């Protein structure tokens with residue numbers, strides 16, 4: 001299947017591209033994104049057929065439905081990476097926590113956050129395409145803390161790939177930072193930026209569209225790609241696990257096939273919930289998608305009012321930093337799907353020139369038939385983390401934001417799955433603050449030790465080992481100097 005552009009075609013770029021093209025070069029005309037020409041409709045018995053199949057088989061069949069131009073061998077090699085998760089047969093388990101509430105744990109991969117679900121196989125596929133084409137790629141990633149470690153991990157020492165990753169200095173947890181700065185692959189560069197995540201992401205977008213930067217790289221025979229969730233190569237792997245949620249509920253005798261459920265997704269760049277939106281359109285019986293935000297409530301406002309307005313908004317640094325966002329990239333794919341390319345371009349042109357856009361009433365209503373949204377705050381999250389641990393379930397602060405949606409947004413009495421996007425080990429000081437209901441400043445290491453002892457919670461080896469690892473990457477710079485720094489890195493190796 002081919003891919004087309006969310007803002008229409010500029011007459012320079014090809015009108016349609018293959019899956020490989022779309023993931024190697026993810027920026028489309030007018031600054032838009034690539035989307036599949038149409039979504040595959042899965043056969044009626046798709047769910048029934050997969051009840052006794054494992055995750056890899058489910059993933060394989062969904063990838064096949066998209067008719068992507070990737071060989072079976074490369075797909076198999078990519079899916080084999082789920083063997084590095086805690087349980088390869090079931091890499092993202094669904095756990096019952098209340099009569100009608102289930103947690104889909106997406107953090108059982110090597111870097112303990114949901115980004116591994118997509119980035120692990122994506123990295124493998126990208127590297128194998130690059131090798132086949134005999135092309136070299138620089139992957140740029142901007143991270144608020146979880147994409148960086150997952151992208152560095154998946155591309156580490158991969159042939160024909162170099163990776164440079166930018167993170168906001170001081171904007172990540174110790175664990176997240178160590179996961180990046182201790183990486184010792186010979187094709188990796190990690191750069192701390194003085195600024196917040198939006199600064200890092202804006203810098204990334206600027207680089208991706210910079211002609212001078214592209215020329216510099218071309219001189220060295222290197223092409224540019226991105227591992228952020230603007231890349232459809234990630235989105236496609238984020239469709240699969242929503243089917244898995246549903247299959248698990250049937251397997252656990254919690255629902256019957258065709259029974260509708262709610263999904264609650266803690267959102268930032270809107271990639272995770274976009275995957276759910278696509279799954280719904282492909283036939284998964286989802287009643288509605290419930291979008292959870294933190295104090296950075298831009299997504300809540302967009303869905304509830306139809307207005308996306310960042311004119312007077314400042315990014316707030318919260319205890320669920322992976323959701324700290326003002327400009328959410330993947331809402332564009334939803335808008336394309338609901339309103340078409342012409343209107344999408346118009347709305348994003350508005351956003352670029354006025355820092356806001358406004359949907360019509362009809363458009364807003366359409367959006368609200370698919371999504372409901374609510375935001376919470378750190379105080380609420382802390383209460384929920386404690387409440388759930390008192391009942392025996394330990395969750396991270398991103399997961400906790402989902403409970404507000406669970407409590408307030410359901411209009412029907414249906415089973416609900418909330419998405420747990422990170423393990424508590426990545427945000428242990430916040431979790432310990434919640435458990436003690438205090439505001440002490442804990443070091444990650446102390447909080448990890450205390451929680452794991454007190455609650456008999458398991459510490460994975462790759463988290464434990466971070467604190468004795470050597471720090472390799474020490475670069476911290478202003479965002480104006482990023483281009484220069486990356487060119488230096490390319491020349492060095």
Ligand SMILES: *Cc1c(COP(=O)(O)O)cnc(C)c1O
Pocket residue numbers: 113114115146147229266267268269270271272273322323398421422
């Ligand atoms: C990336 C991330 C999110 C947000 O996911 P999006 O796909 O960007 O909406 C939420 N929680 C955690 C822990 C994450 O790493």
